[in-house]
Amino acid sequence: MKRILSMLMMVVMVAGVGLDSKAAEMSQDEKMAWWREARFGMFIHWGLYSVAEGEFEGQKCRGKYAEWIMSKNKIPNAKYEKLADQFNPTKFDAESWVTLAKEAGMKYIVITAKHHDGFAMYDSKVSDYDVVDSTPWGRDPMVDLRKACDKHGIKLCFYYSHWQDWRHPGGDGNDWDFDRSQDKKGSYCTINYERFAPYWREKCIPQVRELLTKYGELGIMWFDMWTSRQKTSVTEEQLDEMIDMIHDLQPQCIINKRIGSGRADYLTMQDNRYPSKIMKDDWETPATINDTWGYSKHDDNWKSTRELLGLLVGNVSKGGNYLLNIGPKADGSVPEESVLRLREIGRWMKANGESIYGASYADLEKPEWGHYTKRDRNLYAHVFDWPESGKIEVDVPGNDVESVQLLTSRASVKFKRGGKSLVVDLPAEPADELDTVIRFVLK
Ligand code: H79
Numbered sequence: 001m002k003r004i005l006s007m008l009m010m011v012v013m014v015a016g017v018g019l020d021s022k023a024a025e026m027s028q029d030e031k032m033a034w035w036r037e038a039r040f041g042m043f044i045h046w047g048l049y050s051v052a053e054g055e056f057e058g059q060k061c062r063g064k065y066a067e068w069i070m071s072k073n074k075i076p077n078a079k080y081e082k083l084a085d086q087f088n089p090t091k092f093d094a095e096s097w098v099t100l101a102k103e104a105g106m107k108y109i110v111i112t113a114k115h116h117d118g119f120a121m122y123d124s125k126v127s128d129y130d131v132v133d134s135t136p137w138g139r140d141p142m143v144d145l146r147k148a149c150d151k152h153g154i155k156l157c158f159y160y161s162h163w164q165d166w167r168h169p170g171g172d173g174n175d176w177d178f179d180r181s182q183d184k185k186g187s188y189c190t191i192n193y194e195r196f197a198p199y200w201r202e203k204c205i206p207q208v209r210e211l212l213t214k215y216g217e218l219g220i221m222w223f224d225m226w227t228s229r230q231k232t233s234v235t236e237e238q239l240d241e242m243i244d245m246i247h248d249l250q251p252q253c254i255i256n257k258r259i260g261s262g263r264a265d266y267l268t269m270q271d272n273r274y275p276s277k278i279m280k281d282d283w284e285t286p287a288t289i290n291d292t293w294g295y296s297k298h299d300d301n302w303k304s305t306r307e308l309l310g311l312l313v314g315n316v317s318k319g320g321n322y323l324l325n326i327g328p329k330a331d332g333s334v335p336e337e338s339v340l341r342l343r344e345i346g347r348w349m350k351a352n353g354e355s356i357y358g359a360s361y362a363d364l365e366k367p368e369w370g371h372y373t374k375r376d377r378n379l380y381a382h383v384f385d386w387p388e389s390g391k392i393e394v395d396v397p398g399n400d401v402e403s404v405q406l407l408t409s410r411a412s413v414k415f416k417r418g419g420k421s422l423v424v425d426l427p428a429e430p431a432d433e434l435d436t437v438i439r440f441v442l443k
Contacts, residue, residue, distance in 0.1 A: 053066065146215050208221065212246060239263075422440075
């Protein structure tokens, strides 16, 4: 009887009957597998705000995020839209962005298909407010990115601002173009469900459908709502509609929880925020190399490569991913400061990647000198701060350890077995000036 049933199931599955059964084919573990393996992704913020470079009509952006300039400086749509006339990225080369991600050791790219300003960075038929119809350039960068990502084995993912939309009269957030005096107060917006519904129906849902049907398989649909849904005009039913549509059209596509629904797949931490402890459910930190996401000529607050690598390893050591942003200029070039740092991380990743990919937390306290990551029988000690004693103590019973090696050279490292811990004699010099990794093979 069981066999007949399972054969029947197979027939149903092969025939692809019903989209629910299609989605149900994949377990959550199967769906998340590539993402857990990847650990490191590239965020790309690119849009009309990149033209402004953190300044509009001689006024600096009144906030540290250059992609917020329209809101911060209360720029009316009639003025902001003129930035499109100057969007002509002659240096755009999808291949160079994708190879930069690849060289850095990143496995997925999340790019802004539409940010809060409401301007679509792909060829949208919903309106002409998009990169193909409104700029002198007239090309769809997502087509090139799709090709380059496929060529280099990188997952393509889209960011879509489903809540804030400062262009559409129904979207949340714009109280300088539109009269919102009758609305209730929300968070960074006013709440009005009647006003919002047409935006959702005419723009948001159709545009996300375009993204899901025109660019092949997507790794993630990445939504951005850092406040609780209750402080917005988005309803639970609308989010259900969106999630059902994604499950229907692309059952493998992962959804981040910033969509505002418990039905999403993984938790996005606040921007540039890091948990202090291990978190066992899937999570990710979106992060910037300087302070802004969209390009700003005024932001020189670059983090060091060492700090960035520490954040990546720190996240893996607590079970999370790291989604690190670049803000290309409007001409399509990537700021040198970002390129340099990503290449340095890439050099380290090439030699030490096995301690990152598919790795996660070890059940050990965070040590003073760095972090632990673990994959299968391998425990990795990431020594960022070389101890003066030349020794590190690792809380693993001596009897549990088969061997201890330098990860990059596989050279044996001397150690003393104790009952409850090991003491490792580090080599005289760090093997890597950023992070020297010691590998413990456990029994
Ligand atoms: O897309 C990036 C940001 O634009 C978006 N999320 C990342 C991935 C984001 N939008 N808003 N927020 C995050 C949080 C709100 C920050 C703000 Fe502010 C505080 C907006 C206004 C006050 C930061 C500080 C920007 C201007 C001042």
